[in-house]
Amino acid sequence: MTELIFTIHFPHFEDQPTTIQLKPGLHVIYGDSGVGKSAFCKMLAQLNQNNVNTNFRISVISSYEDVGMVLQDPDDQIVAPTLFRELAFNFENLGMESKEINQAISRTVDRSDLQFDLNRHPANLSGGEKELVNLATALSTNPKLLIIDDGFAFLSRRRKNELIKQVKEYADNQEAIIVWTTATQEDLSCGHTKWELKLDEFEKSYLKETATISAEIQNGMMFLQCENLTFGYEEKNLLFSQLTCSYGPFRSFALVGENGSGKTTLCRLLSNVLKPSSGSVKLLLGDRKELRIGYLPQFPERMFGGFSLSELMMRMRKNHLLSESAELFLKSSLKQFTVSWDLIKDNPINNLKLSVTRICLILMLLHARYDILILDEPMFSLGHSQRMKVMEQLRDSMSRKHFVIISHSDYLVRSICDAALVIENEKLLLLQEDVIHA
Numbered sequence: 001m002t003e004l005i006f007t008i009h010f011p012h013f014e015d016q017p018t019t020i021q022l023k024p025g026l027h028v029i030y031g032d033s034g035v036g037k038s039a040f041c042k043m044l045a046q047l048n049q050n051n052v053n054t055n056f057r058i059s060v061i062s063s064y065e066d067v068g069m070v071l072q073d074p075d076d077q078i079v080a081p082t083l084f085r086e087l088a089f090n091f092e093n094l095g096m097e098s099k100e101i102n103q104a105i106s107r108t109v110d111r112s113d114l115q116f117d118l119n120r121h122p123a124n125l126s127g128g129e130k131e132l133v134n135l136a137t138a139l140s141t142n143p144k145l146l147i148i149d150d151g152f153a154f155l156s157r158r159r160k161n162e163l164i165k166q167v168k169e170y171a172d173n174q175e176a177i178i179v180w181t182t183a184t185q186e187d188l189s190c191g192h193t194k195w196e197l198k199l200d201e202f203e204k205s206y207l208k209e210t211a212t213i214s215a216e217i218q219n220g221m222m223f224l225q226c227e228n229l230t231f232g233y234e235e236k237n238l239l240f241s242q243l244t245c246s247y248g249p250f251r252s253f254a255l256v257g258e259n260g261s262g263k264t265t266l267c268r269l270l271s272n273v274l275k276p277s278s279g280s281v282k283l284l285l286g287d288r289k290e291l292r293i294g295y296l297p298q299f300p301e302r303m304f305g306g307f308s309l310s311e312l313m314m315r316m317r318k319n320h321l322l323s324e325s326a327e328l329f330l331k332s333s334l335k336q337f338t339v340s341w342d343l344i345k346d347n348p349i350n351n352l353k354l355s356v357t358r359i360c361l362i363l364m365l366l367h368a369r370y371d372i373l374i375l376d377e378p379m380f381s382l383g384h385s386q387r388m389k390v391m392e393q394l395r396d397s398m399s400r401k402h403f404v405i406i407s408h409s410d411y412l413v414r415s416i417c418d419a420a421l422v423i424e425n426e427k428l429l430l431l432q433e434d435v436i437h438a
Helices: 037-044 083-093 098-112 127-139 157-174 185-190 263-270 309-318 326-335 354-367 384-397 410-416
Strands: 004-009 018-022 025-030 057-062 067-070 145-149 177-182 193-197 202-204 222-231 240-250 252-256 278-285 293-296 372-376 402-406 419-424 427-431
Touching: 025 157, 025 185, 037 057, 037 145, 037 177, 067 127, 083 098, 083 127, 098 127, 127 145, 127 157, 145 157, 157 177, 177 185, 222 263, 240 252, 240 278, 240 419, 240 427, 252 263, 252 410, 263 278, 263 293, 263 372, 263 402, 278 402, 293 354, 309 326, 309 354, 326 354, 354 372, 354 384, 384 410, 402 410
Parallel strands: 025 177, 025 193, 067 145, 145 177, 252 402, 252 419, 293 372, 372 402
Antiparallel strands: 004 018, 004 057, 193 202, 222 240, 222 278, 419 427
């Protein structure tokens, strides 16, 4: 068998199911946030055939028994306390002996170019590094069908291109079928076939790539200053060693660099989530001595557990970060995202869609009394139209706030940042305006 054959049916919009045939190769499926890409992936993998919350139904006619999957949220796939145990997990389930497992792990590390200490705890990996590990484990058992649920969202452009080349070669060599769903239109250019999943249909895609829009950015007065900054999660692997530099002024600057270079770590240091081993790093706004800095991490949804958005808003009010009228502003802003505040405000945050939670948290931060906002991959899980609307909100807030942005999106960096700093070989360098890339 060399095909994946399934039918997809939108019972509320059409009468007849459509039959889709996918041959070996890379098949890219674009869909805006909320259309059901994750449910689509699970249905193809035959993990969730009766999801009543989607507009479509899928019946798999012909598939493979050996199916690999890369989940959208990289943390959902990692189960072991060390990278070695994580890589060993699949092989242990296959009943391999210790010697075979060690050999298989070596092959996996070499094939996927995993340049990590295998005794490292996965919690210390960046989002992009976790995605590298998850793809490596998914490929380690040589599945004939690999389903990737927006699994490259945190990768640098260079690393992403390398992985796309790797999965294409894998598909050719193994005669395997790769299905990759994505919320980024530009990814369509990578596929042997290109599709779009909408609320009412699934069809071949003819979307054109979106041109970058240059936006005039108001002058700022934010400086980044490092004095003999030293930090590493392990003494033998320092991310920063005696780093001294000063850059600015900026209104909004991007932090760019390869996966694992230290972008998220630097954001945690700037927001006082982490403390330097020695030296200092700080953001300055003119001669102001006290600054309010808000921080949106890569996976903020995990921070609040069973708390609701209304409870979070109440806490922010008690800390004098939000005004009494903030709820009205938030309610109004959410309308353009077709999200009803009244319907979601009392639900536990971990029960909400990733995209809805992220939009609400970003809007809360924009309305809050912060001087500087540090946003780490703020567009993760958002579809194209949602990203455009969030960027509009960010631009509207620039007269009141300064921003530090981590993103691998050229579009976002060029649209809302007036400079970019790249982390490379333990150094922090200013990129020229005409070569800003994430």
